[in-house]
Amino acid sequence: MSPALILYRLVTRMLEPLAPRLLDARAKQGKEDPVRVDERLGRASASRPVGDLVWLHGVSVGETLSLLPVVERLRHKRPDLTVLVTSGTLTSAALLARRLPPGVIHQFAPVDAPGVVAAFLDHWRPSLAVFVESELWPNLILAARGRGVKLVLASARVTEKTVEGWRRFPGAARETLSAFDRILPQDEASAARLRGLGARIDGHVNLKLSGAAPPHDAAAFTRLSAAIGDRPVVVAASTHDGEEIALVRALDKLADRLCLILVPRHPERSADIAAALTRDGYRFARRSQGREPDRDTDLYLADTLGEMGLFLRLADVVVMGGSFSAALEKPPVGGHNPLEPARLGKPAVTGPDMTNWAAITDALVAAGGLAVVAAPWDLPAVIAPLLADDAAARSMGERGRRAAAEAGSGFDRLWETLAPLLPPAPRGRR
Secondary structure, three states: OHHHHHHHHHHHHHHHHHHHHHHHHHHHOOOOOOOOOOHHHOOOOOOOOOOOOOEOOOOOHHHHHHHHHHHHHHHHHHHEEEEEEEOOOHHHHHHHHHHOOOOOEEOOOOOOHHHHHHHHHHOOOEEEEEOOOOOHHHHHHHHHHHHEEEEEEEEOOHHHHHHHHHHHHHHHHHHHHHHOOEEEEEHHHHHHHHOOOOEEEEOOOHHHHHHHHHHHHHHHHEEEEEEEEHOOOEEEEHHHHHHHHOHHHOOOOOOOOOEEEEEEOHHOOOOOOOOHHHHHHOOOOHHOOOOOOOOOOOOOOOOOOHHHHHHOOOOEEEEEOOOOOOOOOOOOOOOOOOOOOOOOOOOEOOOOHHHHHHHHHHHHHHHOEEEEEEHHHHHHHHHHHHHOOEEEEEEEHHHHHHHHHHHHHHHHHHHHHHHHHHHOOOOOOO
């Protein structure tokens, strides 16, 4: 083991007794689930079924949702396997509770301390572990490898900032990355950075480009569609601090009867959003309070979790949030997945900050399914013609749909990589 990893292991072992206190403090701040905080200490809240188990891990909402196609394929192809999904945030846990199929287990990820990691692995005993994006926790990875767990780093996204940190400890980087049986970065930029750290690359795959359109409640769609009536609908999806009020002001004069649906990325911000809208004199309805837009309400604050598929299906045009940071003088976010509206054939507009989705943004723009504007106040010039011309809007949405279908073809490559690493199927299931 490299000197840096030995030191890391010693330091994390020394700090491990403080973990319960730190996690309790985070729970009081609303950053951990107080009922399930023991899971972060490797103490499982669910029993382990008999048989082989595959473990999938992603940190936050985007990463864990990108694992759903893997879960579905595993359940279809290998129903004999137990599937465990771990994540690190409250929002991802809440979404997975709704989206995971029956029988799939969710736990919060353990902190990267030696004793905690050992307890987690002792209980779950996975045969294969798939880490998504950039989760490189040395204790967890090396302990799993030491127990013979097959390891895959899939859809890896490595920034230059991450690489700069690892470059200070090149031996630790090489040893940690060499523990993986397969490494599949999202793109060539991440692949080049990983190669520079000593990784062997086995191909490219971006899980966020895979999967189906987000689901929806058909009855809720019928009710909301009837409430909105024939008004044109613009959905501002996955918005961040400052974007909601800026978008409302920009689109206020767009159409006399426009229905604007705001879907904040973090619904827990809804009280602040509502206060800002009230201060500016806007009338609105909040979904979390059980209200729906009526004839006198053209502004709808969709401050619930897991209903993006519903609101996107109501849209005539979608505005992608998390993309206007520079114009609003806010910290950069990097944008959100523009494939979500594209998979539903919805024309979409985004701001310039799409660094986390650069390749797919370029592909959708080139296909004519996505437009980019510099600031919220530039939106009316793009959206007004789409609302006025149904045929043009449908054509733009269809171009986005075709581009999204082409982008999602990489999932089969990932499955071809995972299949040989799975434990043997029982006789009769091969």
